[in-house]
Amino acid sequence: GAVVSQHPSWVICKSGTSVKIECRSLDFQATTMFWYRQFPKQSLMLMATSNEGSKATYEQGVEKDKFLINHASLTLSTLTVTSAHPEDSSFYICSARKAAGGFYNEQFFGPGTRLTVL
Amino acid sequence: KQEVTQIPAALSVPEGENLVLNCSFTDSAIYNLQWFRQDPGKGLTSLLLIQSSQREQTSGRLNASLDKSSGRSTLYIAASQPGDSATYLCAASNQAGTALIFGKGTTLSVSS
Numbered sequence: 461g462a463v464v465s466q467h468p469s470w471v472i473c474k475s476g477t478s479v480k481i482e483c484r485s486l487d488f489q490a491t492t493m494f495w496y497r498q499f500p501k502q503s504l505m506l507m508a509t510s511n512e513g514s515k516a517t518y519e520q521g522v523e524k525d526k527f528l529i530n531h532a533s534l535t536l537s538t539l540t541v542t543s544a545h546p547e548d549s550s551f552y553i554c555s556a557r558k559a560a561g562g563f564y565n566e567q568f569f570g571p572g573t574r575l576t577v578l
Numbered sequence: 579k580q581e582v583t584q585i586p587a588a589l590s591v592p593e594g595e596n597l598v599l600n601c602s603f604t605d606s607a608i609y610n611l612q613w614f615r616q617d618p619g620k621g622l623t624s625l626l627l628i629q630s631s632q633r634e635q636t637s638g639r640l641n642a643s644l645d646k647s648s649g650r651s652t653l654y655i656a657a658s659q660p661g662d663s664a665t666y667l668c669a670a671s672n673q674a675g676t677a678l679i680f681g682k683g684t685t686l687s688v689s690s
Contacts, residue, residue: 466621494677503667503682504622553621557675566612567671567678571621 463487464556466570474578475543481539481573483554489534490556494567495527510537512525545578551575580605584668584681591658592689599653599684601668606646609674613642613653614667616683622667626653658688 463486473479483493491505496504508518508529516529526548528540537556541548551574555567581604591597603611610629614622626635626642628651634643641654652656665685669678 465580490676496677496680503680504669504678506677506679509677551619556677566610566624569614569622569624574619 461570462558462566464554464568464570466552466573468573469571470574470576472576472578476543478540478542479544479575481541481552481554481575483537483539483547483556483570485535485556485568488556488558488568490537490558491534492557493531493537494555494557495529495537495539496540496553496555498553500570507539508510541575544575546577549575549577580608580672580679582668582670582679582681584666584684586684587682588685588687590689593658593660593661595658595688596654596656597658597686599654599655599666599668599686601651601653601681603649603651603670603679605670605672606649607671607672608646608670609652609676610677611642611644611668611670613640613651614669616665616667618665625666645690655686660688660690662686663688 465484467482482523495507498504507522508516510516510531512531518524531537548573555569581601612627613625628644639656667683667684669680
């Protein structure tokens with residue numbers, strides 16, 4: 461159990477377009493989901509914390525109007541990159557924390573989404 | 579603010595060797611610490627999770643230790659294999675329900 465999926469796994473888009481990335485917990489409910497970004501040969505950097513039914517909390521330096529996060533249900537969070545530019549090209553990874561029965565705050569990670577903006 | 583550091587950044591060993599990856603963190607008031615494996619272009623695979631009250635966790639050839647007082651964790655890999663080649667990430671959380679703070683990782687290469 462504790463599987464997290466992301467869709468799409470990769471996407472290529474033109475500069476100025478918007479891209480939506482979905483993060484789903486397939487076999488558990490997640491009150492909290494986290495969105496991370498990873499640039500080449502760098503580690504994961506937290507972008508925002510998403511709680512079901514409330515506004516996301518963004519890390520310093522992350523533009524909330526550019527990276528729209530919606531956590532509409534206990535199994536789905538979406539990240540929309542609005543007006544994407546080449547510098548937004550990165551690997552986006554989500555993680556989910558179980559609503560109940562969680563073990564020591566363990567987080568389960570999705571497989572990531574590779575975004576390339578031309 | 580919690581900071582996580584991993585040393586070395588890269589490591590190359592021959593097959594069969596035992597090795598240790600190091601992770602240090604600045605704030606000893608951690609809630610838990612996790613070790614992950616990441617293959618090139620892929621997501622994260624959780625290897626071991628150590629609760630703050632624990633000293634170590636073991637899974638197969640892997641053993642992770644935690645020393646809060648010194649702000650260190652180690653990942654011990656026994657009898658390394660070429661399939662162990664990957665980047666290993668250490669991450670700490672300071673409170674239940676909070677995000678993980680990641681180190682930059684150690685890229686391991688095991689040659690046959």
